[in-house]
Structure formats: C-alpha cells, structure tokens
Amino acid sequence: MxxxxxxxxxxxxxxxxKGTVRKELFSQNDTKFxxxxxxxxxxxxxxxxxxxxxxxxxxxxxxxxxxxxKLLEWAEFVGNYYGTPVDYVExxxxxxxxxxxxxxxxxxxxxxxxxxxxxxxxxxxxxLSELKNRIVTRGTETEDIIEGRMKVAKEEIIMMSAxxxxxxxxxxxxxxxxxxxxxxxxxCRRERVSKRYMKMLEVE
Amino acid sequence: MxxxxxxxxxxxxxxxxKGTVRKELFSQNDTKFxxxxxxxxxxxxxxxxxxxxxxxxxxxxxxxxxxxxKLLEWAEFVGNYYGTPVDYVExxxxxxxxxxxxxxxxxxxxxxxxxxxxxxxxxxxxxLSELKNRIVTRGTETEDIIEGRMKVAKEEIIMMSAxxxxxxxxxxxxxxxxxxxxxxxxxCRRERVSKRYMKMLEVE
Numbered sequence: 001m002x003x004x005x006x007x008x009x010x011x012x013x014x015x016x017x018k019g020t021v022r023k024e025l026f027s028q029n030d031t032k033f034x035x036x037x038x039x040x041x042x043x044x045x046x047x048x049x050x051x052x053x054x055x056x057x058x059x060x061x062x063x064x065x066x067x068x069x070k071l072l073e074w075a076e077f078v079g080n081y082y083g084t085p086v087d088y089v090e091x092x093x094x095x096x097x098x099x100x101x102x103x104x105x106x107x108x109x110x111x112x113x114x115x116x117x118x119x120x121x122x123x124x125x126x127x128l129s130e131l132k133n134r135i136v137t138r139g140t141e142t143e144d145i146i147e148g149r150m151k152v153a154k155e156e157i158i159m160m161s162a163x164x165x166x167x168x169x170x171x172x173x174x175x176x177x178x179x180x181x182x183x184x185x186x187x188c189r190r191e192r193v194s195k196r197y198m199k200m201l202e203v204e
Numbered sequence: 205m206x207x208x209x210x211x212x213x214x215x216x217x218x219x220x221x222k223g224t225v226r227k228e229l230f231s232q233n234d235t236k237f238x239x240x241x242x243x244x245x246x247x248x249x250x251x252x253x254x255x256x257x258x259x260x261x262x263x264x265x266x267x268x269x270x271x272x273x274k275l276l277e278w279a280e281f282v283g284n285y286y287g288t289p290v291d292y293v294e295x296x297x298x299x300x301x302x303x304x305x306x307x308x309x310x311x312x313x314x315x316x317x318x319x320x321x322x323x324x325x326x327x328x329x330x331x332l333s334e335l336k337n338r339i340v341t342r343g344t345e346t347e348d349i350i351e352g353r354m355k356v357a358k359e360e361i362i363m364m365s366a367x368x369x370x371x372x373x374x375x376x377x378x379x380x381x382x383x384x385x386x387x388x389x390x391x392c393r394r395e396r397v398s399k400r401y402m403k404m405l406e407v408e
Contacts, residue, residue, distance in 0.1 A: 182392060190368055193370035
C-alpha cells in the first residue's frame with residue numbers, strides 16, 4: 001500500500017500575497033507537490049486558461065457539484081462561486097503525492113474539518129511583526145489609528161490560531177523557502193516515518 | 205524579554221554517522237545554530253583541540269561536575285566519561301540562540317526529561333529503508349541472518365519512538381538539508397509565532 005501524500009493548505013488574510021507566493025513556488029523546478037486548480041463561475045480574464053488558472057464552470061454546473069458534495073470547500077464572493085474539486089485532491093493524495101491548495105481563510109476552515117491532518121500554513125503580513133515598532137512610535141499617530149491597527153492585528157492573530165504554521169511574507173523568496181522547509185520537515189516527522197518502517201516489517 | 209532559542213538534539217544508533225553530519229552542518233556558512241561542545245575525560249587524540257573538539261577534563265573534575273548537577277547528560281564509555289555542560293546550553297538558549305547537541309541515544313533520553321520541548325532528531329541508517337528489499341530477497345539468505353537483521357531493525361524503530369523527527373542518513377548532504385529544514389520549520393510553528401505576536405500586543 002502506498003503512503004498517502006500530504007495535503008498542504010496555504011491561506012491567510014486577503015491581500016497578503018497568497019497568489020504571488022503560490023506562483024513563485026510552482027515556478028521552481030524542484031517543486032515536489034501538485035497544485036490543485038480551483039473551480040469558479042466567474043468569467044476568465046484576459047490570458048486565463050481553463051484547466052490552468054481555474055476550471056471555469058457555469059452556476060448550474062457549480063451548484064450541481066455542491067449538491068453532490070463534490071467540493072472540498074467552496075464560497076461565494078461578489079456573486080461568483082469559488083471552490084476546490086474533491087476528486088482531484090483525493091486521487092492525487094492516494095497516489096502518494098502531496099497536494100497544494102491556496103485558498104481563503106473560510107475555505108481553509110472547511111478543509112480543516114475534512115482533513116484534520118492536513119498541513120495548514122498561515123501566510124502573515126509582514127506588518128504584523130512591525131506591531132511593536134508601531135506601538136512604540138504611537139506618539140506620532142492618533143489614538144484611533146493605533147486602536148484600528150491593534151484591532152486588525154488581534155483579528156489576524158486569532159485567525160492564525162487554527163493553523164499549524166505561520167509564514168511571514170516579508171519576502172516572496174523567503175516565504176517560499178519556509179514553505180518548502182515545512183513540507184520537507186513534515187515528511188521527516190517520526191509518526192509518519194516510523195509508520196512507514198512498521199509497515200515494512202509487517203510485509204513478512 | 206527575548207524569546208528562548210531552540211534546543212536541537214541529533215542522536216541515533218552508534219555508527220550511523222552523527223559526527224560526520226554535525227561537522228558538515230557546521231562547515232556551512234549559513235548555519236544559524238550554536239554547537240555545544242561535549243566534555244570528556246579521555247585523552248585528546250592527535251589534532252584535537254581543547255574547547256574546539258571537546259573540553260578535556262580529569263576524572264576528578266568531571267565527577268565534581270556530576271555531583272554539582274552541572275551536566276545536562278553524561279555517560280561512561282570504555283572507562284571514560286562524556287557529557288554536556290548545562291551552563292553553556294542554558295546561557296545560549298536564554299540569549300535567543302538555537303543550540304545543537306550531537307549525542308548518544310542514552311544521553312538524548314536524559315536531555316528529553318530536562319528539555320521536553322527540545323527538538324529531538326533521530327539519524328537513521330539508510331539500511332533501515334532497504335528493509336523491504338532485504339526481506340523480499342531473503343531466499344538468498346539464511347534464516348538466522350534474516351532474523352538478526354529484523355531484530356536490529358525493530359530495535360532501531362523502537363529507539364526512534366522517543367524522537368520528534370527521523371532523518372535518514374542516505375547522503376550527508378541530504379541529511380543536512382533535512383535538518384536545516386526541520387529547524388526552519390520549527391521556527392514557523394504557530395504556537396511559537398503566535399506567542400511572539402501576543403507578547404508584542406501585551407507591550408502596551
């Protein structure tokens with residue numbers, strides 16, 4: 001029996017740069033995981049290719065998939081559906097390959113319920129780590145601005161509590177390096193490795 | 205308050221190549237962790253330097269340190285003491301730097317008791333993963349040889365159950381790459397990162 005692949009979920013606040021990091025990861029020649037293409041009902045933008053950028057579907061097709069429970073996660077944004085087809089993910093994992101998803105925070109929480117042993121990575125805005133500086137220099141800011149920033153920061157920290165790892169997106173190169181390290185390290189986790197060895201011994 | 209460094213413990217069966225991997229790790233320019241030099245009562249070998257390869261001590265000095273509980277772990281091999289001075293480890297961790305130990309399996313178990321949140325890495329012989337092939341081709345081996353190998357393999361798998369990560373030493377370069385990835389990934393673990401952010405918010 002082949003060992004199942006890892007499900008890697010990259011998520012984080014909107015505007016943090018998830019898409020840019022994902023594109024950089026998959027532009028590297030030695031990427032060892034498969035990208036799960038999302039499905040959407042929005043129209044293709046100039047240059048977007050069906051089956052490469054997205055699977056483009058009609059609302060009817062998408063709603064049919066929802067009713068058949070064929071989506072690992074889905075959400076509606078500005079009148080369009082976005083989601084992850086479950087079949088591709090299941091098939092690829094069972095072939096022993098790692099699957100990479102880049103999705104919104106709400107979607108990630110849906111996936112967590114179905115794949116509790118997935119690898120959930122929160123991409124954090126670099127502004128978060130500048131929090132301390134911002135607080136220290138608050139003399140130059142109004143109380144309202146400080147409070148607003150503190151509120152956003154707290155919300156982001158609460159959001160990350162459902163994740164396994166936090167990767168700061170201070171640089172796309174460094175963020176990719178950390179994500180690759182996390183995936184490599186997870187493959188070395190003792191539970192995973194010793195299970196593999198135990199299976200070998202049982203071959204007899 | 206500065207965040208404490210990580211304690212990284214590399215261990216594994218004797219003869220697996222721990223020393224070679226450690227030397228390769230520390231020959232890399234970008235190594236971000238500090239090596240904790242062991243203490244021993246054996247005589248320096250040709251070329252060995254006190255304070256570089258080991259801290260060389262007399263039996264009296266070593267036994268004094270044992271009685272004062274100044275060793276994180278120690279053991280006696282072939283009439284000589286070997287151990288890890290606790291002061292250096294504590295001081296370096298509290299400065300926020302990661303400390304790297306390369307020690308025997310018994311020593312690692314002593315350290316685990318004192319530093320349960322350390323990072324314990326088991327260096328595994330590549331022969332382990334060839335287990336399956338060896339079992340499959342057993343027609344060419346006597347029952348005794350097969351049984352002996354199975355016994356050793358089982359003992360090694362039981363040994364690794366106290367570790368967090370298993371790194372196969374199939375190549376020194378790959379083993380170092382995996383160890384570096386594990387350390388980088390551990391620094392991205394959410395518990396660690398969100399604690400840091402929470403502290404920033406409490407600064408107010």
